[in-house]
Amino acid sequence: MLFALSPIALVWAGLVFFTLLTLLHKLYTALTNPLRKFPGPWLCHYSNVPYSYWLLRRRKEFWIHSMHEKYGPVVCVAPNEISFNTAQSWKDIYGFRHGHQTFIKSEFYDGYMFIEEGIHGIITSRDPKEHASMRRFMSHAFSSLALKEQEPLVEDIIEHLVANVREIGVKKGEVMEFDWWLRLCMFDIMGSLAFGKSFDALKNGGQHPSVKFIHEATRQVGIIDIMKRFPIAGKIYALFFARTLLRLLEGNKKHEQFALKIAQERLANPSKRPDFLTRLQENMDESQGAIHIAAQAAELLQAGTDTTNITIKTALNYILRDKALYNRLKNEIRTRFPTYKSINAQDAVSLPFLRTVILEAMRIYAPVAPGLPRLVPRGGDTVDGIFVPEGTVVSTNAFSANLSSRNWEDPMTFKPDRWAKDRVSKSWDILEAAQPFSLGPRGCIGQNLAWVEMNFIICKLMWSFDFELVNADMDLHRDSFIDTLWNGAPLYLRVRVQTDINGEYGI
Numbered sequence: 251m252l253f254a255l256s257p258i259a260l261v262w263a264g265l266v267f268f269t270l271l272t273l274l275h276k277l278y279t280a281l282t283n284p285l286r287k288f289p290g291p292w293l294c295h296y297s298n299v300p301y302s303y304w305l306l307r308r309r310k311e312f313w314i315h316s317m318h319e320k321y322g323p324v325v326c327v328a329p330n331e332i333s334f335n336t337a338q339s340w341k342d343i344y345g346f347r348h349g350h351q352t353f354i355k356s357e358f359y360d361g362y363m364f365i366e367e368g369i370h371g372i373i374t375s376r377d378p379k380e381h382a383s384m385r386r387f388m389s390h391a392f393s394s395l396a397l398k399e400q401e402p403l404v405e406d407i408i409e410h411l412v413a414n415v416r417e418i419g420v421k422k423g424e425v426m427e428f429d430w431w432l433r434l435c436m437f438d439i440m441g442s443l444a445f446g447k448s449f450d451a452l453k454n455g456g457q458h459p460s461v462k463f464i465h466e467a468t469r470q471v472g473i474i475d476i477m478k479r480f481p482i483a484g485k486i487y488a489l490f491f492a493r494t495l496l497r498l499l500e501g502n503k504k505h506e507q508f509a510l511k512i513a514q515e516r517l518a519n520p521s522k523r524p525d526f527l528t529r530l531q532e533n534m535d536e537s538q539g540a541i542h543i544a545a546q547a548a549e550l551l552q553a554g555t556d557t558t559n560i561t562i563k564t565a566l567n568y569i570l571r572d573k574a575l576y577n578r579l580k581n582e583i584r585t586r587f588p589t590y591k592s593i594n595a596q597d598a599v600s601l602p603f604l605r606t607v608i609l610e611a612m613r614i615y616a617p618v619a620p621g622l623p624r625l626v627p628r629g630g631d632t633v634d635g636i637f638v639p640e641g642t643v644v645s646t647n648a649f650s651a652n653l654s655s656r657n658w659e660d661p662m663t664f665k666p667d668r669w670a671k672d673r674v675s676k677s678w679d680i681l682e683a684a685q686p687f688s689l690g691p692r693g694c695i696g697q698n699l700a701w702v703e704m705n706f707i708i709c710k711l712m713w714s715f716d717f718e719l720v721n722a723d724m725d726l727h728r729d730s731f732i733d734t735l736w737n738g739a740p741l742y743l744r745v746r747v748q749t750d751i752n753g754e755y756g757i
């Protein structure tokens with residue numbers, strides 16, 4: 251009977267059969283999916299399409315937040331993925347919990363840098379044992395002593411930034427795309443610390459291949475994520491868009507080679523320069539070579555560049571919209587430091603109002619906005635009192651936890667005083683819902699350095715200049731996209747030299 255069909259009819263019959271089988275399989279997995287009891291749109295329980303659609307539109311965190319506002323603190327966002335947005339979920343998923351197994355990083359972290367060599371850096375390492383030994387190894391580069399020694403290197407780059415602002419913003423009177431200059435500054439700082447020399451991005455207006463690469467790499471992460479969710483479609487995409495993928499991979503390769511060359515050079519010519527490389531070299535063992543150092547340096551560059559830059563940009567954006575807050579911050583900085591030369595990192599990090607401004611900036615526009623995916627360990631475990639089956643990918647969505655109307659009073663309003671130690675207002679904010687640096691064994695190892703950089707930069711800038719926001723019609727949330735990290739609207743500022751204090755840098 252089957253042989254009576256023409257070849258074309260046979261192909262059609264095969265296609266229909268295959269489609270029916272796939273649909274039946276989908277239906278079966280949907281009906282037996284243990285996550286179906288979790289709230290969320292029905293489609294998310296059995297398809298990665300909504301998740302990938304919003305990822306491609308670069309507004310995934312906005313979508314997840316809208317679902318949390320609608321369905322509550324736990325939402326099924328993809329067939330095997332649950333998002334939380336509560337303070338307790340941070341502790342349960344990422345923290346140390348006595349008597350519980352670790353929730354390890356999911357496959358999301360696989361395969362970015364040094365893929366062919368199978369070598370990870372501290373961020374992408376998923377194995378808890380491998381990571382713990384890396385963390386010990388890296389901790390020397392992030393100790394308080396190391397940080398103290400790194401301060402002059404950081405300050406040197408900040409001086410370049412201040413000089414650029416004086417030259418372009420004050421002397422030439424140009425409106426400055428300020429986040430671009432901040433980005434270059436952070437890039438040079440990380441170059442100086444992780445690669446042993448500044449990239450001179452501030453000097454050359456960003457003409458360094460790694461600046462472009464790091465920017466593109468954040469988009470690459472999203473594309474790889476989608477390709478992992480749809481392996482067959484991913485292969486077809488790879489076939490049709492081979493050139494785009496090759497370009498991305500080429501950028502990756504060049505950045506790897508660049509990192510490797512720097513590491514090899516440094517190992518061949520040991521130095522006493524107090525940067526990360528020196529500390530890492532001092533603590534290497536025989537099992538490690540230049541490639542291991544290069545993998546760490548490449549990841550540090552990504553971790554420490556846009557996170558800090560985005561925070562400073564956010565703080566400036568909100569402060570410059572509120573005259574009272576702006577004057578309060580200016581006064582705190584200019585009173586604490588009578589001269590420009592008296593500005594130092596230690597005092598800069600202890601300014602109480604500046605601290606609350608930065609905390610509020612990291613709340614309202616989380617520098618690392620997406621949920622950081624983790625796997626529920628064998629046997630399943632509870633998150634915020636809810637049992638989640640083993641193998642489920644869970645995360646606390648930082649963007650949503652920081653803006654949830656269940657966690658914050660008036661969440662969309664920039665109110666640094668919610669963080670004041672002597673809080674007199676009766677706000678019921680759940681401060682622990684915001685964990686900008688994450689927590690537990692995989693929490694940010696660079697946070698002390700980040701505080702030094704951010705406070706130091708803001709103090710030096712606000713001491714030296716008066717700022718005016720030019721594009722006040724810009725809305726940071728409305729006008730931003732997320733490619734793992736923010737790809738936000740530019741911040742245009744007009745700059746004048748400050749006239750409150752006649753410091754030695756007055757022009």
Ligand code: HEM
Pocket residue numbers: 372373385550551553554555557558561617618622686687688691692693694695696697699700
């Ligand atoms: C405002 C600035 C910063 C924020 C908000 C921030 C945030 C974070 C977050 C959320 C994580 C967890 C990532 C994950 O679980 O996948 C992390 C990890 C990490 N961060 Fe930062 N970071 C900042 C600055 C820095 C700086 C300046 C450095 C230094 C170069 C740095 C180095 C790292 C490293 C190495 C890790 C991985 C730690 C580990 O897995 O043991 N970060 N950071």
